[in-house]
Amino acid sequence: MQLKRVVVTGLGALTPIGNNIEEYWNGLVNGKSGSAPITYYDTEKFKVKFACELKNYNTEDYFDRKEGRKLDRFAQYALISSDEAIKDSGLDLDKLDKFRTGVIWGAGIGGLETFQNEVMNFAQGDGTPRFNPFFIPKMIADIAPGHISIKHGFMGPNYTTVSACASSANALIDALNYIRLGHCDVIVSGGSEAAVTIAGMGGFGAMHALSTRNDSPETASRPFDATRDGFVLGEGAGALILEEYEHAKARGAKIYAEVVGGGLSSDAYHMTAPHPDGIGVVKVMENCLRDAGIGIEEVDAINTHGTSTPLGDVAELKAISEVFGKHAKNININSTKSMTGHLLGAAGAIEAIASILAMEHGMVPPTINHTTVDENIDPSLNLTLNKAQKRDVRVAMSNTFGFGGHNACVVFKKID
Numbered sequence: 001m002q003l004k005r006v007v008v009t010g011l012g013a014l015t016p017i018g019n020n021i022e023e024y025w026n027g028l029v030n031g032k033s034g035s036a037p038i039t040y041y042d043t044e045k046f047k048v049k050f051a052c053e054l055k056n057y058n059t060e061d062y063f064d065r066k067e068g069r070k071l072d073r074f075a076q077y078a079l080i081s082s083d084e085a086i087k088d089s090g091l092d093l094d095k096l097d098k099f100r101t102g103v104i105w106g107a108g109i110g111g112l113e114t115f116q117n118e119v120m121n122f123a124q125g126d127g128t129p130r131f132n133p134f135f136i137p138k139m140i141a142d143i144a145p146g147h148i149s150i151k152h153g154f155m156g157p158n159y160t161t162v163s164a165c166a167s168s169a170n171a172l173i174d175a176l177n178y179i180r181l182g183h184c185d186v187i188v189s190g191g192s193e194a195a196v197t198i199a200g201m202g203g204f205g206a207m208h209a210l211s212t213r214n215d216s217p218e219t220a221s222r223p224f225d226a227t228r229d230g231f232v233l234g235e236g237a238g239a240l241i242l243e244e245y246e247h248a249k250a251r252g253a254k255i256y257a258e259v260v261g262g263g264l265s266s267d268a269y270h271m272t273a274p275h276p277d278g279i280g281v282v283k284v285m286e287n288c289l290r291d292a293g294i295g296i297e298e299v300d301a302i303n304t305h306g307t308s309t310p311l312g313d314v315a316e317l318k319a320i321s322e323v324f325g326k327h328a329k330n331i332n333i334n335s336t337k338s339m340t341g342h343l344l345g346a347a348g349a350i351e352a353i354a355s356i357l358a359m360e361h362g363m364v365p366p367t368i369n370h371t372t373v374d375e376n377i378d379p380s381l382n383l384t385l386n387k388a389q390k391r392d393v394r395v396a397m398s399n400t401f402g403f404g405g406h407n408a409c410v411v412f413k414k415i416d
Contacts, residue, residue, distance in 0.1 A: 003180040007415060008256040009248050010089025010241030011353055012081035012190075016052035016234050016340050020084055024350070025357050027339060028365035029388045033218040034340050035232050041198055048210045050217030051196045052234035052341030070134050071147070072111035073194035077237035077346075078144035079151065082188050085239035086152065090253060091186065093152060100184050102156030103145035104175045106168030106191030108345030108402065109200070110141030110160075116199040144192055156184050162345070164402025165305075167191055168238065169348030172410050173262030175242045185247045190349035192237035204233060207272065211308065221342075222369035223306035223335035224313050224383050231307040234341030238349030240356075257356045257396075257412040261292025267405030274312050278319030280407050285323045285397070288409035294395060296324045299331055299411070301364050301396045303351045306335025307342050314376050316399065321378055332364040332391050334384040339368055348400035352410055355396035359414045364389050 013020060016034025017027030027034070034052040043049040054077075059068040062080055071079070082103075086093075118135045137143055142160040149158045157178055161170040168191025175189035204210050211230040213220035221232040248255055265287060267280035274281070289296065304316050313335075321328045336354045343350055358364050370385040377383075394414045401407050 004182055005245035006176050006179045006242055006259045007245050007248050008240050008259060008356060009243045009253040010085040011256065011356065012084030012088065012239035013237070013350055013353055014054065014077050014081045015236040015350055016054060019054065019057065021088070025361070028336060028354055029363055031366050031368045031386065031388065032339055033368065034234065035217045035220055037217060038196065040196060046201060046205065048201060048205050048212055049214050050220065050232070051201065052232055053196055054236055070138065072114045072138045074107060074111060074192045075138070075144045075147055077194060078105060078192040079147055081190060081192065081237040081239040082148045085188065085241050089241040091241070097185060098153050098155045100156055101154040101186045102178065102184050103148045103154055103158050103188045104161065104171045104178070105145035105148070105189065106161045106171035106345050106348065107141040107144060108162065108164045108167045108193060109195050111139035112195050112200055113197045114138040116197055148188055154188065156187070163406040163408070164404055165342065165344050165347050166400045166402035166406040166408040167345035167348065169352070169398065169400035169408035169410055172240065172259070172348065172352060173264065173408060176259050176262055179242055179244050185244050187242045188239060189242055190237060190239035191346040193344040193346040194235045195344055196233055196235045201233060209309070219369045221308050221338045223308045223338050223367055224317070224374060224377055225370045226372040226374040228308045228310060228313065230309055231337065232341035234343040236343055236350065237346050238353050240349065240352065255415050257359055258415045259410065260294060260413045261288050261411045263288030263291055263409040265407045267407065269405055272403050274315045274401065276311065276315055278315040278322070280405060281316055281319035281399070281401065282322050284407035284409045285319065285399070288397065288411050292411045294411060297327050298395045299324065299397055300391060300393045301332040301355065301358055303355045303396070303398045304333060304335050305399045305401045306337055306367070308337065317377055317381060321381070329380040329382065332382055332384050332389060334364055334367045336365055348398065348408060351400065352398045352412070355398045356412055359393045359396055359412065362390060362392055364391050364393065
């Protein structure tokens with residue numbers, strides 16, 4: 001059968017460096033760091049005292065008090081970013097076939113703060129099981145797309161993909177396939193996460209996964225730098241409207257880019273560590289390029305997973321060199337996590353948006369905080385260090401990997 005073409009017609013973002021698409025892009029191209037001391041709770045006894053929180057975020061700016069109390073922050077973020085994307089798309093919801101409009105959303109954890117607070121309240125009580133009746137509906141990871149569909153009446157496929165940090169990239173690939181197989185006209189996709197909590201920071205801290213650069217949080221996320229010492233936890237959401245090309249063209253929609261392919265693979269190696277030779281990462285990029293029908297020499301930019309961990313960054317760059325060979329040195333490679341931190345289940349979505357905006361504006365955002373060359377990294381690679389670079393990006397790839405060995409890769413193409 002002839003596959004349908006799929007395009008992106010709307011974008012929305014709520015990130016540590018900007019609370020909408022315009023602010024997010026300005027933060028990216030100006031190399032803004034979203035990392036700062038944590039304000040959500042007392043960090044005195046915590047080894048790591050900083051994260052990439054949202055700035056100037058107030059629930060009551062978006063929801064009335066009664067509604068806000070029913071929503072964990074990760075679901076709030078999902079609703080806000082998806083509303084921006086829907087508005088940006090120019091979709092007339094009254095004319096939309098709601099049965100052919102779905103929501104496929106990614107979340108690695110879901111309502112962690114809700115779970116933490118309810119369990120802590122119980123533990124501090126007398127053993128009587130007093131729980132908020134909204135405990136479960138606020139916590140479960142699938143509730144974010146549920147709320148989006150309820151708000152707008154979308155009655156197509158509706159679910160959450162969970163693959164740790166690859167979750168929202170998985171969501172985008174599922175959305176791509178539903179549309180190109182002809183099952184849907186429009187899908188709201190993306191991801192959200194709100195894990196900057198006592199439990200989230202405590203858990204990742206216990207794994208020694210986080211940077212401990214408390215004396216300089218704004219420079220702590222430093223992918224590819226020889227002195228990197230772990231990732232910086234972030235929070236927020238990214239939303240994309242994926243639409244069948246003829247459907248978008250018929251209504252005169254603005255088209256940001258075409259989603260031409262997606263790839264998946266597994267490391268099958270370790271719970272948290274990447275395969276040192278990047279075998280699974282090589283395969284996921286090869287699968288993505290094959291699915292897209294794109295040659296290696298066509299790729300202009302790669303937004304890496306690039307979390308700022310000692311093992312992961314090297315393994316990914318080795319894999320890029322293996323897949324792209326001599327062309328690797330011609331690619332603008334970057335890690336926007338140097339600015340946003342690691343948004344876990346929302347990472348794939350906001351980084352896909354960064355790739356699309358790089359095509360839109362002809363500018364590749366930088367990998368900031370790089371000061372010391374790592375001898376284990378090929379010096380011929382252009383890591384877009386410290387300053388944005390002008391580039392006519394026609395094909396952009398976005399890599400996202402998750403604990404458990406989950407690898408996802410999405411590739412976008414500029415549409416004339």
